[in-house]
Amino acid sequence: MKKGVLNLDEKRIIYAKSLGKKIADDIFNEIKPYTTKSIERAILRILGVNGINSKGIPYVNSIIDKIHKKNLLSKGIIYLISNTLLKFNFESIQKLIEDIDEDKIDITKIEFSDKEEIKKIAKKLIKDGISKIINKKREREDLISKYPLGDKPYLYVIVATGNIYEDGRQVKSAAYLGADMIAIIRSTAQSLLDYVPYGLTTEGYGGTYATQENFNYIRKILDEVSKDIKKYVKLVNYSSGLCMPEISTLASIERLDLMVNDALYGILFRNLNPLRTMIDQKFSRFILHLGGIPIVTGEDNLIKTVDSKEYYYTVIVSQIINEQLAKNSGMNEKEIGLGHAFELDPNLTSGFLYEIAQAQLVRELFPNSPIKYMPPTRYKTGNIFLSHIMDTLFNIVANLTDQEIQLLGMLTEALHTPFVHDRYLSIENAKYIKNNLKSLSDEFYIKNDGIIRKRATEVFEKAVEKLEEISSIGIFKALEKGYFSDTKRPENEGRGFDGVIKKDSDYLEFYDLINEEKL
């Protein structure tokens, strides 16, 4: 639809975003003194460290845990490594890491050199690591100029067999059928693992492990298909959970194209420690930005377990905060794909009008963002025929309100991870709607005193009210009080809190090491 058809009050939008900014700034102030084990592991991965030791433990975990036990992680891994390299020569960082792992060298016992000297080495190491990520970004840009993306809304599907080789076959099928973006769903509860598994994997529960080797395998298959159909097909994965910074790094190294990234999701639905995951998220978004990888956020989850009619405003609240958090991490609006969903009770009279209202509201609040629109799941049953029709209504709203990333619903949503032909039926449905509704959004206006505008305004005003409350008490208190999804999460509880480390005065800020170097 034309921008501004909802006739929202511009001043109220600016006000709402200023509240979001305050909340985000407060979060950044609170997390500033800390680093995490996962950030330090990600820094090692940026330096090129990979692989597992003889016990099957990833080197990055083994090394960071060793240093943490000696209480020296407060200096940051880059400080310790750079200090070591001032004194000793190693053929590669990987070799140094393997020696630390085998206790051939104890880098915590080396006398510290002059901080400026250490910083010089650190800058060089980081620059070398980051330049690989920047090259991947350029490689993507080149490929997209050669094989342009499809038309919006981008059709986005998921594959989740648990076996990377089967995933490869199904990814290929989906891409040829017309998918613009494909995600490999992660194995159930990978977000709770405090390490990234290694290698090509064939056994996952409800999905496939996110590993560097799996990323590489699927991206290669999609590169072949992209070349063949002359359209660049994007690969999506999930940078969430306890290894958020590492996964973001691996995604950048392996040229993934879009990452689901949302601390709030982990806090509410995976009981991750709020502080830990906010610190991790800041770093992750910074890395993804360097790698030219936009994020999509998980607000859709907020209305999957509670009633969307009553709680849709929490989606808007979270989006406004998330946008500011991403901006604070250096992202621009085009890189911030805020999420939401079509989740109203199908028995609700005029529910379709409310869905239009909500989707258009998001579109107008964030006109430059690649909004991610998620299909119905909550009220789906084994009636696959009705389910297919619900997805059709969802597809209509996606096109009518110009959503950008359209995750396609599956008729078997309530039953199993998608079968290869479920995906076919779903892509066919979406293509049919997209083609038939082409240009409809341009011709469409909304009645000024009608149901749609009234619903949009109501939701927005409720969100502003909540933002006012949260900005006065701060997000951590709001989480403790259960403001989102009816779930209470105290600041110093939840998984991963033991991986939060206070930095000391020697700590070299990753952000400074990069900014000063001007890539």
Next chain:
Amino acid sequence: MKEREKFVRPYGDTPDDGIIQISFTIPLPLPFSREVAKRVIKEMGLFEENIVYEKDIYSDFSFFIIYAKFNKSIDISKIKINEEEIKIPDFFEIEKIIEEKIGKKIKIIACTLGSDAHTVGLDAIINAKGYNGDNGLERYKGFEILNLGAQVPHEYLIKKIEEFKPNVVLISQTVTQKNIHLKNLTLLTEMLEAENLRDKILLICGGYKITPELAHELGYDMGFGANTYPSQVAFYIVNEIIKRNLINKWS
């Protein structure tokens, strides 16, 4: 019952037409896959198959929609069914039962016991997100949950039970190599009995290899295996708490 009605077939639009609709994918390209699809139908015992739609869905997959006839009849006089088939109520109904019949929160301790680091099962049942759209136990207002996570030592669990005073203890065991799960589970029942805690709680275990029979054998009240939904566990807990009047055992 009249003789004619004793035998039944699927119904399309005419009695006894036996029409069945089927769709599936064959992992081979057309046209070869079509012949495979026809044989699948025959092996199923169906006749007069009509492939109404076939489609190459790439990567050497072909999708088929087929109608076919079932020409045997089912003798319904031989079928016995349990008329009181248990229907698991949904999330909202379970919440209502807790509110109306119990009137206070049911306290639950959950964990993975001993050496087992896997929380896949535990998370699917406990985490608010739940499993396949079925809300996890954390989502229920009627449950107060202390999730101790993975690799909890037996002694620590006993200590936590004494502190938290739960009505229910949920144990998850994923790893079954060398029957380690049996040792872990048995040791817990022995310790609970030694500490006089066993009769204060509903003791439940879960995991891929767990069955109700195995659970009873190990001294547990119930066991849940693969493909268990959180609402099944929730409904069992609520019913047993009422039946055994376990809600006030600690006071």
